[in-house]
Amino acid sequence: MDQITFNVTLQEGIAEAGFMRYEPSSPISGLVQIVPNQDVNARKAAVRLRWRTEGRGDMDSESIGETEIWQGNLVKGRPVQGQFSFQLPQQPWSYSGHYITIVWEIFVYVDVPLTGDPKFAVPFVVRPGGKR
Amino acid sequence: MRLKPQNNNQWAALIFAIFFLGCLICGALVAVISLVAPVLAAPVPEGESRLVGLLASGGTFLLCFLPTMVPFLLVGGWIFIKVVNPMVAKARVERPEVILSKDAVRVGESFRVTYRQSFKSAAEVEKILIQFVLKETAIYRRGTNTYTAVHNHTHFEQTYPGRSYQSGQLFEDSLELQIPVDGMHTFVATRNKLQWFIHVEMDFAKWPDYKEDFEVRVLPEMVTEWTR
Numbered sequence: 001m002d003q004i005t006f007n008v009t010l011q012e013g014i015a016e017a018g019f020m021r022y023e024p025s026s027p028i029s030g031l032v033q034i035v036p037n038q039d040v041n042a043r044k045a046a047v048r049l050r051w052r053t054e055g056r057g058d059m060d061s062e063s064i065g066e067t068e069i070w071q072g073n074l075v076k077g078r079p080v081q082g083q084f085s086f087q088l089p090q091q092p093w094s095y096s097g098h099y100i101t102i103v104w105e106i107f108v109y110v111d112v113p114l115t116g117d118p119k120f121a122v123p124f125v126v127r128p129g130g131k132r
Numbered sequence: 133m134r135l136k137p138q139n140n141n142q143w144a145a146l147i148f149a150i151f152f153l154g155c156l157i158c159g160a161l162v163a164v165i166s167l168v169a170p171v172l173a174a175p176v177p178e179g180e181s182r183l184v185g186l187l188a189s190g191g192t193f194l195l196c197f198l199p200t201m202v203p204f205l206l207v208g209g210w211i212f213i214k215v216v217n218p219m220v221a222k223a224r225v226e227r228p229e230v231i232l233s234k235d236a237v238r239v240g241e242s243f244r245v246t247y248r249q250s251f252k253s254a255a256e257v258e259k260i261l262i263q264f265v266l267k268e269t270a271i272y273r274r275g276t277n278t279y280t281a282v283h284n285h286t287h288f289e290q291t292y293p294g295r296s297y298q299s300g301q302l303f304e305d306s307l308e309l310q311i312p313v314d315g316m317h318t319f320v321a322t323r324n325k326l327q328w329f330i331h332v333e334m335d336f337a338k339w340p341d342y343k344e345d346f347e348v349r350v351l352p353e354m355v356t357e358w359t360r
Contacts, residue, residue: 024352053324056281057270060321091352092319098283099270100324128239128354129313 003040004074006108006120007033013124021125022088022104028124029085032108036074040118043111045070049086050107051126056099064089074110094125135230135330135346152208156201221334221342226250230330230346237328237348240313241355245330248304251297256337262330264288264309264348266316269325284331287312294335317352 010030013020022028032047046068052061069082084106095102104126109119226249233244247262266285271278288309297303311328319326328350334342 053321055270055324056272057324058272060324091317093317093352095316095319095326097266097268097285097316097326099268099281100326102319 002118003036003038004110004118005035005037006118007035008106008108008120008122010106010122010124016125019123019125021127023128024088024090024093024126026088027085028088028106029083030106032069032082032084034070034074034080034082034108034110036076036078036080038076040074040110040112042070042072042074043113044068044072045074045080045082045108045110047082047084048107048109049084049088049104051092051102051104054101054103055097088126093127133232133235135232135348137228138329138345138347152204152211156204156208160201217340218343221336221340224252224255224336224339225334225342226252228332228344232348236351237311238351238353238355239311239315239317242308242310244306244308246304246306247330247332248302250302251299253299255297255339256294257297258294258335258337259333260292260303260335261333262290262292262305262307263333265329265331267325267327267329269327271323287315294337311350313354315350317350318347 008030009032010020010028012027012029013022015021028049032045034045046066048066049064050061051064053059065086067082067084067086069084070080074080088104092102094104103123105121105123107119107121109117111117228247228249231246231248233246234241237243263284264287266287268281268283268285270281272281273279288307290305290307292303292305309330316326318328328348330346330348332342332344332346336342
């Protein structure tokens, strides 16, 4: 079992084809629940709004905003909850092509010193009008 | 709005190719002089011809120098052909005029493109092709090398049959194009690019083909009834 279980709920979007879709420049908000399955010596837990590219090319990415939802250690059996709210930019829109894919995601991570950070990402679609 | 052709850095490549070939020629001359001059300067032994010495020195040159130069000559020649061919192709035609009916194009929007190009000299054209493409450019590194992968999504294609053009004659057409409603806006990041181009190709008989790309910038906005 992973040392942390993440639950992320996205709000304000429109559910389409298994993803939440958001209009460019619209707000995106949601709820994050972090359930420690063991004691974790952590600095903080945070939520980040970002886009990144996937595919043949080396990755391009940009973080649009970050919200800290917890500071300090996580204790087994004591879930931590936090809310986030961001404003999406006008671009880039989500895209899936031959060599390039543009992925938007809410990225949650726990900052653990001297080891790999537990992390979790929920992809969503940014595009007007419900296409692609 | 008037579109400009993409800059392919052809002048830089041409300068590089000339420099590269110049280095090769100079190197060859120096090698020949350094091999031949001592033979010419040395006294000819009794009963021998100076020609024997020259031939021996020439043989040494061919054996030692040329094999090492062959890869350089091939690379230089290839670069030269790649650079010179498009320039030769452009010698037959004037710089084209590509005019868009709108200043800015949005996703889902229709627009008109007018293409106008005159011929500098008489030419036998086998085919003219105009395409509207979404070009994906992905740049990636493997070890110390950098590669570029390109994929074109062709959204429109118009082919014009071959015919003869006289000097000063004009090729002109006007096309109605549209960015698809489910299309993508222009996206340019450091290593990944999505760009719309009007691609023009003219195939000449017994002459290098003319190829040019004109970028159409597409805004990250969807066309609506109000903005159409």
